[in-house]
Amino acid sequence: MRTVAYYKGCLASLSAKELDISTQALAPKVGLELIELEAVTCCGAGDIHEAEPDYYLHLNARILAYAEETGADTLMTVCNVCTLNLRQANHALQGDPALLERVNRNLTKVGVPAYSGGVEVMHFLWLVAAGEGYELLKGAAHRGLKGLKIAPFYGCQILRPSKLLGFEDPDRPSSLERIIEACGGEAIDYPAKIKCCGFPIIQAREETALAELIQPIEQAKEAGADAMVTPCPLCHLSLDAWQSKLKAQTGKDFQLPILHLSQLVGVAAGLADSELKFKRHVVSVAPVTDKLAV
Amino acid sequence: MQVALKIWRFDAEKGERALREYEIDAPEEATLLDCLDIVKDRLDGTLAYRKSCRMMICGSCGMRMDGAAVLACQVRMHDVAQAGHVPVISAMGNLPIVKDLVVDMAPFWGKIRAVTPWLEPGFSDPGEQEHVVSQPQMNAIHKESLCIMCGCCVSECNSMEADPDFLGPAALAKGMRFVGDARDQATVERLQAYSEPHGIWDCTRCYFCNERCPKGVDPRDAIAKLGAEAMKEGIDSDMGAKHAKWFVTSAKTTGWLRETELVPKTQGIVKSLKEVKFAMGLLRHGKVPPPFPPHVAEHVGEARALYDLVQHEGEDGYDGIVQLEHALGRLEHEDGHGEAAERGPYGEGSFPKPYLPGEESSDGGGSE
Numbered sequence A: 001m002r003t004v005a006y007y008k009g010c011l012a013s014l015s016a017k018e019l020d021i022s023t024q025a026l027a028p029k030v031g032l033e034l035i036e037l038e039a040v041t042c043c044g045a046g047d048i049h050e051a052e053p054d055y056y057l058h059l060n061a062r063i064l065a066y067a068e069e070t071g072a073d074t075l076m077t078v079c080n081v082c083t084l085n086l087r088q089a090n091h092a093l094q095g096d097p098a099l100l101e102r103v104n105r106n107l108t109k110v111g112v113p114a115y116s117g118g119v120e121v122m123h124f125l126w127l128v129a130a131g132e133g134y135e136l137l138k139g140a141a142h143r144g145l146k147g148l149k150i151a152p153f154y155g156c157q158i159l160r161p162s163k164l165l166g167f168e169d170p171d172r173p174s175s176l177e178r179i180i181e182a183c184g185g186e187a188i189d190y191p192a193k194i195k196c197c198g199f200p201i202i203q204a205r206e207e208t209a210l211a212e213l214i215q216p217i218e219q220a221k222e223a224g225a226d227a228m229v230t231p232c233p234l235c236h237l238s239l240d241a242w243q244s245k246l247k248a249q250t251g252k253d254f255q256l257p258i259l260h261l262s263q264l265v266g267v268a269a270g271l272a273d274s275e276l277k278f279k280r281h282v283v284s285v286a287p288v289t290d291k292l293a294v
Numbered sequence B: 001m002q003v004a005l006k007i008w009r010f011d012a013e014k015g016e017r018a019l020r021e022y023e024i025d026a027p028e029e030a031t032l033l034d035c036l037d038i039v040k041d042r043l044d045g046t047l048a049y050r051k052s053c054r055m056m057i058c059g060s061c062g063m064r065m066d067g068a069a070v071l072a073c074q075v076r077m078h079d080v081a082q083a084g085h086v087p088v089i090s091a092m093g094n095l096p097i098v099k100d101l102v103v104d105m106a107p108f109w110g111k112i113r114a115v116t117p118w119l120e121p122g123f124s125d126p127g128e129q130e131h132v133v134s135q136p137q138m139n140a141i142h143k144e145s146l147c148i149m150c151g152c153c154v155s156e157c158n159s160m161e162a163d164p165d166f167l168g169p170a171a172l173a174k175g176m177r178f179v180g181d182a183r184d185q186a187t188v189e190r191l192q193a194y195s196e197p198h199g200i201w202d203c204t205r206c207y208f209c210n211e212r213c214p215k216g217v218d219p220r221d222a223i224a225k226l227g228a229e230a231m232k233e234g235i236d237s238d239m240g241a242k243h244a245k246w247f248v249t250s251a252k253t254t255g256w257l258r259e260t261e262l263v264p265k266t267q268g269i270v271k272s273l274k275e276v277k278f279a280m281g282l283l284r285h286g287k288v289p290p291p292f293p294p295h296v297a298e299h300v301g302e303a304r305a306l307y308d309l310v311q312h313e314g315e316d317g318y319d320g321i322v323q324l325e326h327a328l329g330r331l332e333h334e335d336g337h338g339e340a341a342e343r344g345p346y347g348e349g350s351f352p353k354p355y356l357p358g359e360e361s362s363d364g365g366g367s368e
C-alpha cells in the first residue's frame, strides 16, 4: 500500500460527489491508502490565481503544508485544475527559498504548519497509469469493459503547460488509452482529445465555450464511442451537464455518457452501484451499464 | 541523411488542397527549414513558405509539424529521419492560408495593432535628467518582451478557433508588455480596453499558447497578469472578472467554492433566471448542491486570516504572478531540478520533441 495525502477539491465535495465516492472505493484495489485532508480550502481553480495571485499562492501553500503534515510524500489530486494550481505553487515554493520563507511566515502566523517543500503533487491518473498502481489496476479490473469503445478525453491542465505537469507527451498522451485497454475496453482516437472543454468560460462566454465543447463530443461520437472518460471533474461537468445545451443549440442529441476515470476503472473492477453513483450524471450511463449488465 | 516529408499544398485561387510526399538527401544537422529549402531548390520550385533569419529571431517560419506549431528553423530533423517517420507539414491554424505553408498574417497584425503596441508616456517631463527604469521594473515584462510575433501561439489557441474575434495570446501578451512598462501612462485605459468582450476574459486557459511559444513568452500567464492588474484597478464588471472574484469570496468565507451561487454572482440575477430550466435539469441529478447550510472547510478562519495578511504584502496585481514566474524560472535554470536544467541551450532536448512513432511517450514514473 502506498500512503498518499488526498485532496479532493471543490467539485468532488459538491456537484461531483460521485468522483470522491468512487475514488475512495477504488483506491485500496489499486494499492492506495488515502489520508483525506480535512482542513483545506479550494485551490482557486485558476480564478484566484488571476484575481489575487498572492492569495492563491498562500492558499495552495496551506494545502501543501497540511499534506506534508500527514507524513506522506505525495499529495494526490483528482482534478486537472487542482493539479496545475498545486504543482505550480509547489514548484514556485521549492524554487525560491526567500518566497518559501515569506509564505511560511504568514502561514505560521495564522496557525498553519510551515511547509518545507517535501511533497509532490500527483494526479490519480498518474498513479494508476504507471508503476505499481498500473500493475495492480490490471489485476483489479477483472470484470473488464467487454470491448466497450471508450473515448479518452484528457482536458488541458493535466497536459499543458508540460514544464509544470510533464508526466507525458502533451501532444500524444497515452496514459488514458493504456488504462482503457488494461480494463478491457477499446480506446477510440480522435483529434480533440487534448483540446479544451470550454469549462473556464462556460458562464462568462457560453457561445465560445460551447463551440469548444462540441468538438470532442461530436468527434468521439463519429468515431463510434460508447462513452467518454475524463480525469477532470470540471471537464466532466461541462461534457455531461452542458450536453443538453448543445442539443438546444445545434439540434444534435449526442447522449454520450461521460465517466470519471475512477468510475471507468471502478466499473471494470466491480464496484457496487452505490460506489459508482451513475445516477448523479445528467446524461444516462445506461449504454455502458446495459452492455456490462451491471 | 534521407528525409521524407509530407506537405499539405494549397492553391488559394483554385481552392485545391493536396498532400504531397517528398524525399530528399539532407545534411545531418538540417532543420525542417533547410529541408524545405532543398525541396524547393531540387524538387519543386513552386513550394511556398516564409523564412528570413534562419535562427529563431525573425518569426517568419511558423508552421505546423504533425499538427503542432513550430518554427521550421528550430526543428532538427535528424531523429525524425532516423526513426523513419514521415512528418506532415502544414500551414499554421487560425489564420487564412495564402499558398501552401504561407498564411495571411493580416488578422494577426490587426489584433497587435488593436492593443496600442507602443508606449504612451504621457507628458511627464523628466526635467534635467532622463527617466530611469530600474532592472527589477524591466524584469517584470522580460518574458513578454521576448515575443518575435511568429504566431505559433495563435495557431493553436482554442478560444480563437471558437471566436475568431478573440484578441488572442500574442496581442494580449503584447498588451501586458506595455501595461507592465513603468514608463507607460495609459495603464487604466489599456486595461479597460483589453477587458472588453473578445479580450482578457475570453481566454479559456487551454495553455496551448504557453506550450507552443518557442520563446518562452508564456502568453497565458501574461493574460493572467492583465486580469490581476485589471481587478486591482477595480476594472471588474466583466462576467469573467466577477466569476474570478467569486472564487476569492468563497475561499475566504467557506473555504470551498460556493458553487450554486456562482451563476448568479457571475451572470447577475436576471440572466441567471433564464437558466432556471437548465438548472432544474441539473438539480435532479444532484449537480446543484444546496447553498444552505454552507459546506464550510475546517479551520476556515485560517484562510480568512491569510487573506487579510496578504493584503499588506505588496504583491498584488501582476506582481503576484511575476514573483511566481521568477521562482519557477530559478527552478528551471539554476537549481538543477527539472528537465530544463539538464539541457544546454542548443543541446539535446532543447527543442520540442519530435514525434517518433513506436516510442512510448512516457511510461510515467517521474513527473519531474
Ligand code: SF4
Pocket: B146, B147, B148, B149, B150, B151, B152, B153, B154, B169, B170, B173, B212, B213, B214, B215, B216, B217, B218, B219
Ligand atoms: S508569444 Fe511566442 S508564439 Fe506567440 S507570437 Fe510571440 S513568440 Fe510567437
Ligand code: SF4
Pocket: B153, B156, B157, B158, B159, B160, B168, B169, B202, B203, B204, B205, B206, B207, B208, B209, B210, B219, B220, B223
Ligand atoms: S490559454 Fe487562452 S490565449 Fe492561450 S491559447 Fe488557450 S485560449 Fe488562447
Ligand code: FES
Pocket: B050, B051, B052, B053, B054, B055, B056, B057, B058, B059, B060, B061, B062, B071, B072, B073, B074
Ligand atoms: S526563419 Fe526567422 S524565425 Fe525561422
